[in-house]
Amino acid sequence: DAKTTQPPSMDCAEGRAANLPCNHSTISGNEYVYWYRQIHSQGPQYIIHGLKNNETNEMASLIITEDRKSSTLILPHATLRDTAVYYCIVRVGSNSGYALNFGKGTSLLVTP
Amino acid sequence: NAGVTQTPKFQVLKTGQSMTLQCAQDMNHEYMSWYRQDPGMGLRLIHYSVGAGITDQGEVPNGYNVSRSTTEDFPLRLLSAAPSQTSVYFCASEGTSAGELFFGEGSRLTVL
Numbered sequence: 412d413a414k415t416t417q418p419p420s421m422d423c424a425e426g427r428a429a430n431l432p433c434n435h436s437t438i439s440g441n442e443y444v445y446w447y448r449q450i451h452s453q454g455p456q457y458i459i460h461g462l463k464n465n466e467t468n469e470m471a472s473l474i475i476t477e478d479r480k481s482s483t484l485i486l487p488h489a490t491l492r493d494t495a496v497y498y499c500i501v502r503v504g505s506n507s508g509y510a511l512n513f514g515k516g517t518s519l520l521v522t523p
Numbered sequence: 524n525a526g527v528t529q530t531p532k533f534q535v536l537k538t539g540q541s542m543t544l545q546c547a548q549d550m551n552h553e554y555m556s557w558y559r560q561d562p563g564m565g566l567r568l569i570h571y572s573v574g575a576g577i578t579d580q581g582e583v584p585n586g587y588n589v590s591r592s593t594t595e596d597f598p599l600r601l602l603s604a605a606p607s608q609t610s611v612y613f614c615a616s617e618g619t620s621a622g623e624l625f626f627g628e629g630s631r632l633t634v635l
Binding site: 447454455457460498511512514516 | 624
């Protein structure tokens with residue numbers, strides 16, 4: 412699976428949009444971009460994933476550049492409960508038996 | 524649905540002792556996996572299974588055994604615990620669509 416690069420930490424004011432970037436310049440054509448987050452010491456939680464097109468769900472939006480070499484996770488109205496470590500992962504599709512390479516992620520701090 | 528259930532949540536062992544971390548899921552997922560997370564690190568894959576009777580090694584399999592006799596259960600065995608196995612262990616399962624992994628709440632193991 413392709414490697415990803417994320418900033419180690421970011422801050423965001425409560426109520427503002429949090430934009431978390433991720434570089435994955437070696438991504439292959441059949442690899443998806445996944446985002447997970449881990450709140451404190453809990454198990455990671457799936458947020459969203461995409462292949463080429465931008466995606467949106469009730470938690471977040473995922474913007475993937477046209478060349479697919481980078482993406483941005485957007486939390487439109489960050490709350491204190493969004494403080495967590497966010498992991499950007501690329502992998503071949505579901506149920507493939509491939510591990511998720513979590514890396515160290517981005518630690519997002521949402522402040523009042 | 525309970526999702527992914529891990530037991531025990533906390534365990535203290537002495538060097539050389541053996542134990543089994545239990546993982547059960549009630550979503551009829553074929554794919555299950557075990558990760559470990561050390562302080563300040565991302566998750567690393569220990570073992571995984573793509574279905575009952577099928578298991579394979581991940582990134583850090585040494586010192587651990589697994590078996591998959593049923594779809595629901597995927598226990599992780601430590602045959603002779605070592606201090607280097609002090610960590611938080613997460614079990615995860617994945618269905619055939621969406622590529623979303625569901626994680627348990629973790630089992631915190633300390634080996635003295």
